[in-house]
Amino acid sequence: MDEMIKKRSKKAGLPPGTLIHIGEQRAGASKITVISYDDTQFHEEELKTVEECFPYKDKPSMTWINIDGIHQKEILEKLSGYFGFHPLVMEDIMNTDQRPKMEDYTDYLYIVLKMLYYNDEDNKISTEQVSLIVAPHIVISFQEGLEGDVFGPLREHLRNDKGRVRKMGSDYLAYSMIDAVVDSYFMIIEKLGEKIELIEEELISDPGTKTLHEIHYLKREMIFLRKAVWPLREVVGQMMRGESPLIHDGMKIYLRDVYDHTIQIIDTIETLRDMVTGMLDIYLSSVSNRLNAVMKVLTIIATIFIPLTFIVGVYGMNFKYMPELEWRFGYPVLWLIMIVIGVSMLIFFKKRNWL
Numbered sequence: 001m002d003e004m005i006k007k008r009s010k011k012a013g014l015p016p017g018t019l020i021h022i023g024e025q026r027a028g029a030s031k032i033t034v035i036s037y038d039d040t041q042f043h044e045e046e047l048k049t050v051e052e053c054f055p056y057k058d059k060p061s062m063t064w065i066n067i068d069g070i071h072q073k074e075i076l077e078k079l080s081g082y083f084g085f086h087p088l089v090m091e092d093i094m095n096t097d098q099r100p101k102m103e104d105y106t107d108y109l110y111i112v113l114k115m116l117y118y119n120d121e122d123n124k125i126s127t128e129q130v131s132l133i134v135a136p137h138i139v140i141s142f143q144e145g146l147e148g149d150v151f152g153p154l155r156e157h158l159r160n161d162k163g164r165v166r167k168m169g170s171d172y173l174a175y176s177m178i179d180a181v182v183d184s185y186f187m188i189i190e191k192l193g194e195k196i197e198l199i200e201e202e203l204i205s206d207p208g209t210k211t212l213h214e215i216h217y218l219k220r221e222m223i224f225l226r227k228a229v230w231p232l233r234e235v236v237g238q239m240m241r242g243e244s245p246l247i248h249d250g251m252k253i254y255l256r257d258v259y260d261h262t263i264q265i266i267d268t269i270e271t272l273r274d275m276v277t278g279m280l281d282i283y284l285s286s287v288s289n290r291l292n293a294v295m296k297v298l299t300i301i302a303t304i305f306i307p308l309t310f311i312v313g314v315y316g317m318n319f320k321y322m323p324e325l326e327w328r329f330g331y332p333v334l335w336l337i338m339i340v341i342g343v344s345m346l347i348f349f350k351k352r353n354w355l
Helices: 002-009 050-058 073-083 087-094 152-160 170-205 209-241 249-314 330-351
Strands: 031-037 042-047 062-068 101-104 109-119 124-135 138-143
Touching (some): 042 050, 042 152, 050 073, 062 170, 073 087, 073 138, 087 109, 101 209, 109 209, 124 170, 138 170, 152 170, 170 209
Antiparallel strands (some): 031 042, 109 124, 124 138
């Protein structure tokens, strides 16, 4: 967070539209891939320069240009100059802490999404910003990372001509990408739900300081997840209600389905947040119960030794005339009395269900 603030402070005083990369520094050159298709043909290739994707602007077939790595501002400047994108759009693309949103620039739509991953090795959620520019017959996606995304199944559908995507336009392709991002949220929620169940079992059995740290970490993850999903509902709703000619009326039924999924995810997140909040109370109760159990055992032990301590104290007094001291069986009888007292008290506690 401190590093992000430092980078944002570099933009202070600069004119709007100045391209400065704000986000995690990436090594290596950006990767540009192009998929061009219609209902009869399919073409996929990786481009070496950004100029190679310019001819696809005037092709009648659908084109998906994907750029992995947005740290090279020269690529964005050339795209903006050739395709006529607004400088503020390019600025937002390089600013990777954007809130999910949609902006209508008449000739094209600009959409920001948050793509989430769950790392099984360290049990943490990582995020990546995805920016989409939706224009007639073309969709350009900008990904913050250089490797990996959630669009693998969509690419397979395009290669194998499965579903409607090869027969539809840019609005359907954008919908498919949004749907893939939303579907990945369900996997994240499932992982978090499993983790919450494990922590709940640990809370009942043996809570410790580590458990408390995991609860606080889950609370932060829920807040982080909510910030990524909640604005997405507004984005999909705006696409449904908008009057952009780029989104046809037939797409609204598909967008309504994604909207329902976002509502379902938000409801699940709120439920999990309530569960995590209640887990802190369970932790305090468990710690208190364990402390009470320890105090109960110590109290019973102390109670048993009170009469025994009294007897030992009486016979520890330095009086000269104590008949029991001269009695041959005084020592074993005294031990017998103390044992009987201790056992009798244990039986009494057991009958009263204090043990």
